[in-house]
Amino acid sequence: MKALVLLREVLDATLPLEPGDGQGPRVKGQEAIRVLNPADRAALEWACRLRQGEITALTVGPPEVEGILRLALARGASRAIRAWVGGMEGSDAPALARLLALAVDRLGPDLVLTGDRSLEGGTGLVPGLLAARLGWPHLDGATHLGRDGGRIVVRRRLERGWREEVEATPPVVVAVEAGSIEPRYVSVRVRREALARPLEVWGAAHLGVDVAAVKGWVRSEVASLDWPRPRPRRVTLPDARLTAGERMRRLMTAGPTPLRTGEGRLLEGGPREIAERLVRFLEERGLL
Amino acid sequence: MEITREVWWNVPGWLALALYLGSALTVGFAVRVALGHVRRWLRGRPLTAARPLAPGRALRRVAVEVFAHRRIFEDPAAGWAHLLIFYGFLALFTGTLMVFVHDRLVPFLFGPTYLVFSLTLDLAGLAFLVGVGWALVRRFAGGPGRLPRSAEALWVLLLLGAIGASGFLLEGARIAATRPPFEVWSVVGWTIARGVIALDLPAAPLHRFLWGLHAALSCAFFALLMVTFLRHMATAPLQLLLRELRRVGALAPAPPDGGARPLAPESLSRVQLLEASACVRCGRCSAVCPATAAGKALDPRGVIRKTLRAMLEARPLDTLVTPEEAWACTTCAACVRACPFEIEVLDKLVDLRRRWVEQGAIDPGAARALEAILERGNPWGAPPGERMAWAEGLPVRVLAPGDEVEVLYWVGCAGAFDPSGRRVTRSVAQLLQRGGVEFGVLGLAESCTGDPARRMGEEGLFQEAAARVVAALGRVRFRRLLTHCAHCFHAFRNEYPALGARCETVHHTQLLAELVRAGRLQPGPALGATVTLHDPCYLARHNGESRAARTLLAGQPGLELVEMPRSRERTFCCGAGGGGNWIELRQGERIATLRMAEARATGASVVATACPFCTIMLEGETAGQGMVVRDVAELLLEGQPA
């Protein structure tokens, strides 16, 4: 089975951002860090976990994004391709899906894996549009992938906490949720070795399109970006008496979030007592 | 009757021949086994010395350890038992050699010389037997639990005892048979002889039997010499000598293929293999190991035993030691410090981690910290742009490339990002300002020293992080590098010189003590608190600095300093080292819990530390205990006059 993993490079949005001079946001007080989109990283990891045949990593972008392909090679991809046609800058989802469909046609994989949404654009449309173009099943929100003989078994997250397990006959497009798999650590030594491996670059000729036509695909573009109104963000330092592990957790996750500054309260006690106090709290505010 | 001993009295030729044959065979066997060990050592990687061998110092040290039993006497009972056996054996062995010389080369044991010789050997034999008996009691009837009650130990000690006892008995029988009056000098033999005579035993046949027995037992000793822990008689001096080439806890770089292949014995260094042969399984390492005490999977003695097994059976070490064991180590080096031969456990565990890191099979917490170092330059994954947030409102000079400064203050990631770490940094900066020290920081140009990466076995990342740091340091000029983190301190002091960054590194306790001594900082109003000092492993043990912090605390009026049972060089880890800060081990207790209990038992209300990692770890244990954890710098600042 041949797998194709579609990757994107995104701005590391977990860093504090601020409006930049031009269009996009800028990272506060430091150089921006661009990273492999977390959901795509999960997709790549699932491809490696399935461990079947060739894994090709592909991204669409200018030479600057080759870093993520190197990383993909280090993480276990057997082949890496950067596809780029001038005029694709700022391309919208349908145009991107169209270009990807051409690449898929050329490569002929049984399985196309990608993240269900990117940290930056976040429309989550590309996998679906691609599947539609190819006429393949599209399984999004995947949290687990397996194989049953020749079939792909995907566990999907549905609305309101429902899950379903779907079996599909390849070829299929699977869009994977970020964080659905813990990626293995890839050492610096392995990353360095990946630097020496070849990358393929596909242009218009490889994909069998001409540049002008591709330009015509792009029908919408971002005209301007408005910054969300600044919301005062209070950083609450974790309680110094907690264990180191607990404090790390609170720093890295949100912890109990205050409703309004100073109003957050942690209820402690037995389940019954807590339930009563919760009800009382809601009643006091006329919410019940 | 001439005053001497007829060496071969009552020994028929065939018995003498059997002795020669037997000892030739058994000594030959021992030599063969010994050469097997040597051959296996030599298959290992050559040692990269952390410091040049100073022969004088090295020999002095070997002499002190071997002849004065310095380390062994850290457990006085063990020290005495071993001392008696050691000198008893040495005397008896030398005596046997002297008899050989007298018999075959230059006869000299006549008259008074012979009498003194006899008396000395009898006393030595007595000491030897007392030592062996004591050792047996310590192992098999009470004594510390660390000693293995193994069959090997039992047989070896019984054999030693039997050799000593049969020697006395045969001497008694000889005296009883020949009755030379001057043999009253052989005090023990004489007493036994009187017993033999009183019981009317057939002295001559008895003597012949005992002589044979004594000879056979001595041969057995040679046979066992290299295949039991008796081996240390040969390996210990060598191990102690080579130990001088290394610094405790300073890790050697990984070999180029480090971790890419299973950790076969050839992938270990020669010294690591020698250490495996040298271990006597005394268990001193396991008795002090914080991971063992907290009920984790790690047992340092077991690791060394497994290394020996790996060497002898030519098996990769990673098939013997489990990841749970290797990741439980905090690299605190308590084991190294306690070991009579300073056998290093943690370097083997780090080698194993290197293997698992390359396979990507590591704890998710460790993986996150490593990726954070790689991507964000700090193991917390904190936004690098916030590196100077600690200095808010303080006039701190951030150095630009080319700047020159007296003291370069290396803040470190804990000091820059962790809330309690920031408290320490602010205190240090304020104290420096008060003390009139001209200092600056690198600001955003600072990044992780790579110490956690190296100790978590990610050597490639360490090298990369360190190269970044070396470059950043090279862009400014300074006289001294100041750090308040014991781990940064260790890295700069012991590991960076090999990377080309040689600079004078001071720990903040040292610099602050200097300022107090020079009167540039005043011990201020009384704090009125009882304080106990938790020595950071990487400061007190790895770098032998435990006085400066005490000077600071002792200078504070109204502050009473009480010591924990495990302090200074023998301090007990907080659990943060070796990546312990990021790895969550669910097995057993938290090491910090144990340490806090020890601190609480002193009755102190304040635990002083001198490393942000210790502060973080111990503060996590203070909930509901009415104790606070403060860096010595914080305490000193509180004590400054307004």
Ligand code: SF4
């Ligand atoms: S490593 Fe050292 S302390 Fe540990 S058992 Fe062996 S000899 Fe004893």
Ligand code: SF4
């Ligand atoms: S370094 Fe510390 S934690 Fe590691 S084995 Fe030795 S005593 Fe145990």
